[in-house]
Amino acid sequence: MAEGGHYDIVILGGGSGGYACALRAAEFGKRVALIEKDKVGGTCLHRGCIPTKALLHAAEVADSARESEKFGVRTSFEGIEMPSVLSYQQGVVERLWKGLQGTLAGRKVDVIYGDGRLASPTSVTVNGATYTGDHVVLASGSEPRSLPGLELDGERIISSDDALRLDRVPSSVIILGGGVIGVEFASVWRSFGAAVTIVEMAPQLLPLEDEGSAKVLQRVFRRRGIGFELGTPFQSVSYTDTGVAVTLGNGKQLEAELLLVAVGRGPVSAGLGYEENGVTVTRGFVEVNELCQTPVPTISAVGDLVAIPGIAHPQLAHVGFAEGIMVAERLGGLDPRPIDYDGVPRITYSEPEVASVGITAVQAEQRGISVVEVNYPLGGNGKSVILGTQGQAKVIAEAPSTPGGQPGRVLGVHLVGSRVGELIAEAQLIFNWDAEPDDVAALIHPHPTQSEIIGEAHLALAGKPLHFHA
Ligand SMILES: Cc1cc2nc3c(=O)[nH]c(=O)nc-3n(C[C@H](O)[C@H](O)[C@H](O)COP(=O)(O)OP(=O)(O)OC[C@H]3O[C@@H](n4cnc5c(N)ncnc54)[C@H](O)[C@@H]3O)c2cc1C
Numbered sequence: 001m002a003e004g005g006h007y008d009i010v011i012l013g014g015g016s017g018g019y020a021c022a023l024r025a026a027e028f029g030k031r032v033a034l035i036e037k038d039k040v041g042g043t044c045l046h047r048g049c050i051p052t053k054a055l056l057h058a059a060e061v062a063d064s065a066r067e068s069e070k071f072g073v074r075t076s077f078e079g080i081e082m083p084s085v086l087s088y089q090q091g092v093v094e095r096l097w098k099g100l101q102g103t104l105a106g107r108k109v110d111v112i113y114g115d116g117r118l119a120s121p122t123s124v125t126v127n128g129a130t131y132t133g134d135h136v137v138l139a140s141g142s143e144p145r146s147l148p149g150l151e152l153d154g155e156r157i158i159s160s161d162d163a164l165r166l167d168r169v170p171s172s173v174i175i176l177g178g179g180v181i182g183v184e185f186a187s188v189w190r191s192f193g194a195a196v197t198i199v200e201m202a203p204q205l206l207p208l209e210d211e212g213s214a215k216v217l218q219r220v221f222r223r224r225g226i227g228f229e230l231g232t233p234f235q236s237v238s239y240t241d242t243g244v245a246v247t248l249g250n251g252k253q254l255e256a257e258l259l260l261v262a263v264g265r266g267p268v269s270a271g272l273g274y275e276e277n278g279v280t281v282t283r284g285f286v287e288v289n290e291l292c293q294t295p296v297p298t299i300s301a302v303g304d305l306v307a308i309p310g311i312a313h314p315q316l317a318h319v320g321f322a323e324g325i326m327v328a329e330r331l332g333g334l335d336p337r338p339i340d341y342d343g344v345p346r347i348t349y350s351e352p353e354v355a356s357v358g359i360t361a362v363q364a365e366q367r368g369i370s371v372v373e374v375n376y377p378l379g380g381n382g383k384s385v386i387l388g389t390q391g392q393a394k395v396i397a398e399a400p401s402t403p404g405g406q407p408g409r410v411l412g413v414h415l416v417g418s419r420v421g422e423l424i425a426e427a428q429l430i431f432n433w434d435a436e437p438d439d440v441a442a443l444i445h446p447h448p449t450q451s452e453i454i455g456e457a458h459l460a461l462a463g464k465p466l467h468f469h470a
Helices: 016-027 042-047 049-071 082-106 160-165 180-191 211-224 317-331 361-366 382-387 420-432 437-441 452-461
Strands: 005-012 032-036 110-113 116-120 123-126 129-138 142-144 172-176 195-200 227-230 234-239 244-248 253-256 258-261 265-267 285-287 299-301 346-348 353-358 371-377 392-398 410-417
Touching: 005 016, 005 123, 005 317, 016 032, 016 042, 016 082, 016 317, 032 123, 032 129, 042 049, 042 082, 042 160, 049 082, 049 160, 049 180, 082 110, 116 129, 129 317, 160 180, 172 180, 172 244, 172 253, 180 195, 180 211, 180 346, 195 253, 211 353, 211 392, 211 410, 244 258, 299 317, 346 420, 353 420, 361 371, 361 410, 371 452, 382 452, 392 452, 410 420, 410 452, 420 452, 437 452
Parallel strands: 005 032, 005 129, 032 110, 129 299, 172 195, 172 258, 195 227
Antiparallel strands: 116 123, 123 129, 142 265, 234 244, 244 253, 346 353, 353 410, 371 392, 392 410
């Protein structure tokens, strides 16, 4: 292991943002030190994206087994063996973790294990050694947070980290927070047989998503037996003989074996020397500009840790990747473009999935843009009918500038239904390449696939619907 030393770039935190920066910088021939106190891969690989999606896949298999008779296949669902699910999940994580360590070693990135602290605008101390760099990139990420006065005990009042380690299926769960993490765990646990209730203060699940997508999700969740209390704040929790009792702002009381607190993630920055070295820290988040620069010329910051004034900065692994790459390219002498955060694809991997890119019609109105929209139901799509899923594809575009003219740029694509997450990759190309409905209408989509909903919605917006009828 290296014992201190000088590098071109010292990166504090080996999660999605930090390791992406390291890998790209190494491609420019930079000498990089990546400092990590736990495991490279960070939240996404060990406590986030990957383990949750493994659980969601196991949940899908459970649903398929339960519902197989619908398709004429005789099988029986006998239950979930959580230790086996966890070992499958762990197998996936370990394999990817090994691959990542190999890739970092292959690019000659020095990974230094230990608790790092920013000691000066050009150095980080770890285990008593000092690593200096021409540039330092802060990428210490985020961790689960709770509400004031609501203490997580890791047993009955748990975070997503605890939930991923749970070696049994709880009989019942209350989930505080109907954002992406809460909705994904609700979906998993319901498929595994638990009674689930989500408590969300906003009037809809997934408050950041299109209202129409949320309505479909809520309809399907209701049908799946997932309960939710919307527009209601959490008030208090107490222990019962068998679990917890939660009191809501509207006076309602709910009881369950477990309470999962999924009210968002806070930045990891306390005590790391950021403010002392001139970095602006607001509510724990490191403030950066659109190029991820702090006011200190030798310090950049990326990933869940950062806030950009005036921009709703999404805490997503692929945002961390993109920011890490952008910083590496800037330090490598290129002139990267700032990220368009509207153009970041977002997916909630529940059953059904919710996926979007761009803005909603409400956001367009707030920005003074008139729009036209088409809402293509999945009931008109062969593959979706084969899968037995319901949902919709909503596409919004700038209203035509002349009466009877073609709509302008596509401003948002909002999908809901089984497996639609994969379709958002095409939608993000459409959005980020400033395509207009007529451009997309000319492209052929393979039949029968769910991708046809993208083609059909754009055909309809361009005034030449195929199967769509309003
Ligand atoms: C349950 C869950 C599901 C998720 N699902 C998805 C998903 O499906 N898709 C998606 O895009 N995003 C998902 N996310 C979000 C995603 O995991 C994060 O956006 C991403 O991990 C952020 O990357 P990061 O590098 O900014 O931070 P992190 O991944 O948190 O990495 C920070 C790293 O810094 C290290 N570190 C911190 N302090 C120090 C220190 N002092 N010294 C040394 N090392 C330090 C930490 O150990 C950690 O490894 C999910 C998150 C959760 C919790």
